Amino acid sequence: MAADSPAYFTIIMLLSRLLAFMGISKNTDVLGVAPSRDPSAIASASQDFGLIVKSAPQAVLFPSSPQDVASFIQSNYNSSAPFTVAARGLSHSVRGQALAKNGVVVDMISLSSNPQGTGxxxxxxxxxxxxxxxxxxxxxxxxxxxxxxxxxxxxxxxxxxxxxxxxxxxxxxxxxxxxxxxxxxxxxxxxxxxxxxxxxxxxxxxxxxxxxxxxxxxxxxxxxxxxxxxxAPKGVKWIRMLYSDFSAFSKDQEFLISKNDRTDKTALNYVEGSLLLSQASLDPFFPPEDHPRIGALITKFGIVYSLEIVKHYDDQSKSTVDKDLQQLLKGLSYLPDFLFEKDATYVDFLNRVRAEELFLRSKGLWEVPHPWLNLFIPKSGITRFNDGVFKGIVLQRNITSGPLLVYPMNRKKWDDRMSASIPDEEIFYTVGFLHASGFDNWQTYDDQNQAVLQFCQKSGIEIKQYLLQYATKEDWIRHFGSKWNTFQQRKQQFDPKFLLSPGQYIFNNN
Ligand SMILES: Cc1cc2nc3c(=O)[nH]c(=O)nc-3n(C[C@H](O)[C@H](O)[C@H](O)COP(=O)(O)OP(=O)(O)OC[C@H]3O[C@@H](n4cnc5c(N)ncnc54)[C@H](O)[C@@H]3O)c2cc1C
The missing domain is CATH 3.30.465.10 (Uridine Diphospho-n-acetylenolpyruvylglucosamine Reductase; domain 3)
Structure with missing residues (x-):
């Protein structure tokens, strides 16, 4: 009997129940819980937040303990025709990374219902x-x-x-x-x-x-x-400052992230940035009465850059946080009269995207395709990127819908022994095109994504993609660069049959 035949799962389930009934707990552990072939479970494990890729697994495992997962993977690994296996969190990937075509999806969320679990x-x-x-x-x-x-x-x-x-x-x-x-x-x-x-x-x-x-x-x-x-802090001071000039914006961002000691109480706690491309895209952070004048700024310059920062405070620092912030922001080149400020609880600040999600859900705009592109761009290429991509491709095509994030990070805060692949320079930016599209036009956004990637290649900007999926193994080898050999060796060591997370298409063919 083939290991992927419907009878296979039924027999495992019956055997495991029989052995449990007989009190043979060790064998029960090895056989573990049986994957489900329920059509609705398979349907929901066949797609993700991206809603671009669809591929169905044979079955979905609903474990109630890590031992269930281990037992299933062990017996699967030892079988003569093992399935590929993908852990599925909330499937918030955008290119099918948590899917397992013809394999088994492990529904991780079902572990949370175990009262004895890690929790x-x-x-x-x-x-x-x-x-x-x-x-x-x-x-x-x-x-x-x-x-x-x-x-x-x-x-x-x-x-x-x-x-x-x-x-x-x-x-x-x-x-x-x-x-x-x-x-x-x-x-x-x-x-x-x-x-x-x-x-x-x-x-x-x-x-x-x-x-x-x-x-x-x-x-x-x-x-x-x-x-x-x-x-945890008691609250946060949350500020956005607007710029019409990218070099002033990025210079100020880089200045603010240069104060980055973990223990330095005077440093900022958060630095991001985004592009404002139309008055319609202004979120409620900006007071509604200011929308027209910000809109006028966008009309005048085409792109307005919004630098976003946060400083935490607690009971002791509450009375001094404003003065500390003034000190930090002294000398920055944002447009006078375009600084917006807000006080928030720590939880409300961290959970800020939830309100946006609920709003989009209420309009039926959450469960739509998400042709995202997320990049890490070395500092040396960011001005060229602004000229060629933001002021070029993005303005010319004029299709952006969803946030367009841009902010710098420090390489020294990443450990090179980890698998994550990032640019070689000490400062690199992340740029996120977090597009939401219709079901009939996501390809137009993907074409723009391709144009952005081609621009980077032609201009010699050595980007790394994030939350990515490459079409060929050669692309993956290029992505991991000097880390590829180690990545491959570790794969041989820990997953020698290439079973795990096949939806990334690194070792499994697309
Ligand atoms: C609205 C939104 C906002 C986001 N914002 C950010 C952001 O600000 N910063 C950021 O870094 N990312 C962000 N992401 C991306 C997010 O980090 C990824 O989607 C990530 O995959 C987490 O989603 P998930 O838990 O649903 O994982 P899944 O999509 O379910 O899984 C992702 C990958 O990890 C594997 N996997 C899942 N669980 C496990 C596990 N327990 N052990 C091993 N492998 C596992 C899966 O097989 C798959 O390959 C955002 C995504 C969305 C949808």
């Missing part, structure tokens, strides 16, 4: 939190805040799983100072492609630890991560 547990001394790989960052925030604590590195949007962002990098405006989320992990439990459940850290099974961080799900499934905690 979200703060250490006795409050220095770290142990979280299940399936947990959402919003839940990590809510639980740790109850103890006045929080992680320091975030993504812009918090309805993402811990395992999902650690498989990529996890970046936001905190990255310049605290590093990406993958630089803020003490330890993990990982189930390798062979089904071994391994605890890893910089001192224990460190090869696996660094492989998995930014490893695109290629080496194992993260079932627990230990994340450092710090006292």
């Amino acid at each position: 979200i547990r703060i250490s006795g001394d409050g220095t770290y939190v142990d979280v299940g790989g399936e947990q959402l960052w919003i839940d990590v925030l809510n639980v740790t805040m109850r103890s006045g604590l929080a992680p320091v590195s975030w993504t812009d949007y918090l309805y993402l799983t811990v395992g999902g962002t650690l498989s990529n990098a996890g970046i936001s405006g905190q990255t310049f100072r605290f590093g990406p989320q993958i630089s803020n992990v003490y330890e993990m439990d990982v189930i390798t492609g062979k089904g071994d459940l391994v605890t890893c850290s910089p001192n224990q099974s460190s090869d696996l630890f660094y492989a998995v961080l930014g490893g695109l799900g290629q080496f194992g499934i993260i079932t627990r991560a230990r994340i450092p905690l710090e006292p």
